[in-house]
Amino acid sequence: MKYYTYLIMIIFSPAFLPGQSLTKARIERLKHSIGKISIEGDPSTGTGFFVNDQGTVVTCWHVIEPAFIKDSTGKFLGIRKINIEMYDGQKKELQIPIIFISNLDLNKDAVSDDFCLLLPAPIPFNTKVEFLKLGNFDDIQEGDEVYTCGYPLGLPYQFISRGTLSTKYIDSTIVYKRAGMPDEKMQKSVALLDLTLNKGNSGGPIMKLGKNLDDDEVVGIADFLINPFGQNAQQLSDKLNKETMNLNLPSGLSLTDAMKLFSIAIIYSSNGISGCVSINHFLQALK
Secondary structure, X not given: XXXXXXXXXXXXXXXXXXXXXXXXXXXXXXXXXXXXXXXXXXXXXXXXXEXXXXXXXXXXHHHHHHHEEXXXXXXXXXXXXXXXXXXXXXXXXXXXXXXXHHOHHHHHHHHHHOOEEEEEOOOOOOOOOOOOOEOOHHHOOOOOEEEEEEOHHHOOOOEEEEEEEEEEEEEEEEXXXXXXXXXXXXXXXXXXEEOOOOOOOOOOEEEEOOOOHHHOEEEEEEEEEOOOOHHHHHHHHHHHHHOOOOOEOOOOOEHHHHHHHHHHHHHOOOOOEEEEEEHHHHHHHHO
């Protein structure tokens, strides 16, 4: 009797329920609903995901920010070409809706909450694309399972991760800058994730794992990594890139180049703690 009771407990435990696994259908839909975002003339890459069958894409603002061409005074001059490469190898040009630049309130929300919407240009997709259903950040709780897919470290291959939403909180450290000067303090809803993300994952969907495929929804946008030395390493890297003097040891080893490599290694290192921004900010801003 005890044996049968134990067997029933195993079969019907959450870990063995079909809806709680990353089924082939889940993986296939996710892979076909995201793409790798690149900017002409810039080495950085990111991830974006489709939110309708017409090819509208959501990503992070910091992913597309290098596309803005500015002069030494910060004056806006133009936008570099933005592309998305899909799972099947198809490539499309994307454009930032002008309202994200001309509407100051929307621009403030997009920059502060780190989201952006992109439209296919100049020619729309000739076929309908797979897309993901947007959910509600308030519907996911600490301890719930999440998963995502992206292009970490600029790899040409997609990488799927599964983990846990660990902590939800309000980030009050955001300062929106207008014309390069601090203008207004902002707040945004974010979450820490026990989920492996790396540079390049930014802009990918954070999916709530539902009871079945149709219950899965985007609740957040992959946004940041927790690295206690990352900011200092980035500052060091920026200064070294401007350095004209190259210090060499008697052996010929360049200390400047070694420090550059060391700082880059720290910047790109992941401790397995990542974060996302609430999808609600995007939905509320675009109504």
